[in-house]
Amino acid sequence: MSAPATNVIAGVDIGGTATQVVLCTPQLEIIGRATTPTPRGGDAMIDAAVGMIAGLVAEHDTELLGVGVGAAGVVDSVAGEVLVASDTFVDWAGYRVAAELRRRVGVPAFLENDVNAFLTGETAAGAITGATDALAIMIGTGVGGALWVDGRLFSGPHGAAGEIGHMPGFGDAVCSCGRHGHLESVAAGRQIALRYREAGGDELRSAEIARRAEAGEPRAAAVFRTAGRAVGQAISAVSALVDVTTVVVGGGVSNAWGLLAPAIDGYLSDEPPVSGLPIRIERSTLGKDAVAVGAASRVRTELGL
Ligand SMILES: [Zn+2]
DSSP states (O other): OOOOOEEEEEEEEEOSSEEEEEEEOTTOOEEEEEEEEOOSSHHHHHHHHHHHHHHHHHHTTEEEEEEEEEESSEEETTTTEEEEOOTTSTTOTTOOHHHHHHHHHSSOEEEEEHHHHHHHHHHHHSTTTTOSSEEEEEESSSEEEEEEETTEEEOOTTSOTTOOTTOSOSOSOBOTTSSBSOHHHHHSHHHHHHHHHHTTOOSOOHHHHHHHHHTTOHHHHHHHHHHHHHHHHHHHHHHHHHOOOEEEEESGGGGGHHHHHHHHHHHHHHSOOTTSSOOEEEEOSSGGGHHHHHHHHHHHHHHTO
């Protein structure tokens, strides 16, 4: 007689360039993962996820209990439906992700916004495990945010709570949305590259500008200092409103942590929180797995595992 198959949860991270699936135990230990470039079109995106889930489940001889998805854009996390998607995603706005996955895979499925999933993952099994009041900031192509209040995700009535990327008050540079002075206009990867060029620098990606800053180039260092101080300012504003004690920062630009962290700390020592208590600021420890693990964590909570 063979041993009973291990119970697992699949977490899916559907991003603009790649789709990742992790297979986790109910304790959120990762036992397998797969990645593929995100195809064009809602049906193709779901096909890709379903294919990877089936492959991993077969490979590891496991019993799948549920599927969680973290996806960019505005989502209805109760209905499991995408409400608003960026131009990168074709036939995705209006897509009933949870229902389609439930039909295709035959297990309960749930959809969450990617930054909300990132925060859920980091509080469940990452850098801020057990935190009760936290802000998550994801700095990549854009800037996303999410709030964890009193031990749970706080999304607000429109799913927009904690979305600090397009909050004004950060200078007057043009933002990716076309308006001026938003946090994203100085802190997001593409915007860091634009600000560097405006300052007379070369046309480079933000990761390369970070390397120049680390090597001591003042112009590159100044752009990252502005980005980090802006993130500090956003943390200060959020903590004044909802008294978060903890912040977790992820996304590709956070790889330049050695540049960002001192600038964030610098702002917060100039403008300490009204509570008078320091705010704990951590870099993501789940890294590229954070959204998928967070989506799996949502399944664990929903199914009471
Ligand atoms: Zn904006």
